[in-house]
Amino acid sequence: MESxxxxxxxLFIFISPQFxxxxxxxxxxxxxxxxxxxxxxxxxxxxLFTHLICGFANVSSSSYQLIIPSADxxxxxxxxxxxxxxxxxxxxxxxxxxxxxxxxxxxxxxxVNSSVLSSMLNxxxxxxxxxxxxxxxxxxxxxxxxxxxxxxxxxxxxxxxLGKLLDEWRAAVDSEPRNSSLSKLMLTMAVKYVPSFGxxxxxxxxxxxNLDFAHVVAYDxxxxxxxxxxxxxxxxxxxxxxxxxxxxxxxxxxNSFPASKLVxxxxxxxxxxxxxxxxxxxxxxxxxxxAVTQDGSMSYKYIKWYTRSYEAKIMYNASYVxxxxxxxxxxxxxxxxxxxxAKIAYAKEKKLxxxxxxxxxNDDNWALxxxxxxxxxxxGKKRRLLLIIFLPITxxxxxxxxxxxxxxxxxxxxxxxxxxYIMLNRSFLVSMHIHATDMHFHFxxxxxx
Ligand SMILES: *[C@@H]1O[C@H](CO)[C@@H](O)[C@H](O)[C@H]1NC(C)=O
Ligand SMILES: *[C@@H]1O[C@H](CO)[C@@H](O)[C@H](O)[C@H]1NC(C)=O
Ligand SMILES: *[C@@H]1O[C@H](CO)[C@@H](O)[C@H](O)[C@H]1NC(C)=O
Ligand SMILES: *[C@@H]1O[C@H](CO)[C@@H](O)[C@H](O)[C@H]1NC(C)=O
Ligand SMILES: *[C@@H]1O[C@H](CO)[C@@H](O)[C@H](O)[C@H]1NC(C)=O
Ligand SMILES: *[C@@H]1O[C@H](CO)[C@@H](O)[C@H](O)[C@H]1NC(C)=O
Ligand SMILES: *[C@@H]1O[C@H](CO)[C@@H](O)[C@H](O)[C@H]1NC(C)=O
Numbered sequence: 254m255e256s257x258x259x260x261x262x263x264l265f266i267f268i269s270p271q272f273x274x275x276x277x278x279x280x281x282x283x284x285x286x287x288x289x290x291x292x293x294x295x296x297x298x299x300x301l302f303t304h305l306i307c308g309f310a311n312v313s314s315s316s317y318q319l320i321i322p323s324a325d326x327x328x329x330x331x332x333x334x335x336x337x338x339x340x341x342x343x344x345x346x347x348x349x350x351x352x353x354x355x356x357x358x359x360x361x362x363x364x365v366n367s368s369v370l371s372s373m374l375n376x377x378x379x380x381x382x383x384x385x386x387x388x389x390x391x392x393x394x395x396x397x398x399x400x401x402x403x404x405x406x407x408x409x410x411x412x413x414x415l416g417k418l419l420d421e422w423r424a425a426v427d428s429e430p431r432n433s434s435l436s437k438l439m440l441t442m443a444v445k446y447v448p449s450f451g452x453x454x455x456x457x458x459x460x461x462x463n464l465d466f467a468h469v470v471a472y473d474x475x476x477x478x479x480x481x482x483x484x485x486x487x488x489x490x491x492x493x494x495x496x497x498x499x500x501x502x503x504x505x506x507x508n509s510f511p512a513s514k515l516v517x518x519x520x521x522x523x524x525x526x527x528x529x530x531x532x533x534x535x536x537x538x539x540x541x542x543x544a545v546t547q548d549g550s551m552s553y554k555y556i557k558w559y560t561r562s563y564e565a566k567i568m569y570n571a572s573y574v575x576x577x578x579x580x581x582x583x584x585x586x587x588x589x590x591x592x593x594x595a596k597i598a599y600a601k602e603k604k605l606x607x608x609x610x611x612x613x614x615n616d617d618n619w620a621l622x623x624x625x626x627x628x629x630x631x632x633g634k635k636r637r638l639l640l641i642i643f644l645p646i647t648x649x650x651x652x653x654x655x656x657x658x659x660x661x662x663x664x665x666x667x668x669x670x671x672x673x674y675i676m677l678n679r680s681f682l683v684s685m686h687i688h689a690t691d692m693h694f695h696f697x698x699x700x701x702x
Pocket of ligand 3: 375
C-alpha cells in the first residue's frame, strides 16, 4: 500500500432476517378451559394458542392437597395429549381454584370461601403439603405447569403468606426435576386487575421472582346480580371511574411489576341486564336486575346466536372499548371482534407478554381468537413496514458518512496531515442490530484501511 490514501476496500452490508424459533414464546396466547362434558377437548383449536390452562383442581380443607373431582379425571388425563394433536408445541397447565362449582361462562363471582386457602397459607406444613401435592398431580396428568387462580385474599397476612408460598413453590419446582430429563414446571397465577385493594397489596417482589407470568383477570367488573346499572364488565377505559383495565395495568406497572410478565385477560363472555327504561339504554343506564340467564352471564357463542336470531344491531363504544346490543328490554354488554382487537393493540403497545382468554370454548367458531391473532399480525406488519422504511435510510446515511469520511481524509492528506497514518491498518467493524418482535436484521459494515 504505497499510497497513503485511505482505501475503502470493502463495504459489506448484509441483511439476514432470522425468524425466531422462539417466536411463540415472546407473545403468549393463553386460554382457560373448564373441565366438563359440555365442551369436548377435541373441539379446542389449540393451534390458536401457546398455552392452555385446564381448570380447576380444588384444595382439600383438611389435608390442603389438591383434589381432582373423580368425574373430571378422564378430562385431566387426556387433556395434554389431545390438545397436542393440533399443536405439538402447546404448553398445558393445571389451574387450582378453591371455590364453588360454577358454570363455564361464568363467573367465578365472589361466592368463594377463602378461608381454606388462607389457612393453608398460614402454616408452613400446610404450604408444603399443598406444594408437594400440586407438583405430583401436575406430573401425574402430564401438565407442564401450575396456575393458581385465587382472587380473594382477605387480609394483609394472606398477602404476606402468599409471598412465602410462592418462594417455597418456586424452590420446590426448581429442584423437582433435578434427577430426571423433565423440564421444570411453570408457575403462574391469576390476579385481580389492580395490585392493591383495600389495605392489601399483592406480594409483588415475590411474584416477580417466582412466577413465570401473571394473568390479569380483566373482566367481571360489573355484574347484573350486583349492580342495577348497565355496565361494561371488561372496560378497557372508563371515563367515569377507575374500574377499568387500563387503570389496573398502569397500577401493576407503576408497582414495578414487569410488563414482560403481565398477561392480559380477555372475556369470551358477557352479561345481560334488564333495562329499567328502553329509551335510556347506554352504558350506565338504570337497570332492574339480570336478563336472559340466571346470573345474566352469557357465553360469546350464545350472545352471537341470540343476536343473530333477533337480527339485533351490535354497537361498539370506543371510549370504553366494549360492544353491546339491545333486544327489547335486554341489554347485553360483551367483547366482540372490535373490542378484542382494541385490547390486543393495547397489550402490544404496553409491551405486555400476551393475552389469556376466559374460557376458550365460549368463542364462536374461533372468531375472537382469529381476530386476536390477526390484530397481533397487523401489529407485527406495522413494525416490519417501519423497518423496511428505516433500513434503506440507514444504509444511505452510512454510505454518505463513509464518502464524507473518505473525502475528508483525502483533503487532509493533500494538506500534508499525518492523520491517515494513525488510521492505517485499522479496521472497524460496525455491527448494528435492529430488534423487532419477530426478526433480527444484522448490518455488518467493514472498513479496511
Ligand atoms: C369456610 O371454610 C372454613 C374452613 O374449611 C370453614 O370452617 C367455614 O365454615 C367455611 N365457611 C363457609 C361460609 O362456608
Ligand atoms: C372445593 O372445596 C371446597 C372446600 O374446600 C368446597 O366448599 C367447594 O364446594 C369445592 N368446590 C368444588 C367445585 O368442588
Ligand atoms: C395464622 O393465623 C392466626 C389466626 O388467624 C394468626 O394469629 C397467626 O398470626 C397467623 N400466622 C401466620 C404465620 O400468618
Ligand atoms: C435425586 O437423587 C438424589 C441422589 O441420587 C436423591 O438423594 C434424591 O432424593 C433424588 N431426588 C428426587 C426428587 O428423586
Ligand atoms: C406510582 O407509584 C408512586 C410510588 O411508587 C406513587 O407515588 C405514584 O402516585 C403512583 N402513580 C400512580 C398513577 O398511581
Ligand atoms: C360511549 O358511551 C357513553 C355512555 O353511554 C357515551 O356518553 C359516549 O358518547 C359513548 N361513546 C362512543 C364513542 O360511542
Ligand atoms: C335490582 O332491581 C331489582 C328489581 O327492581 C331488585 O329486585 C334487585 O334487588 C336490585 N338489585 C340490586 C343489586 O340492587
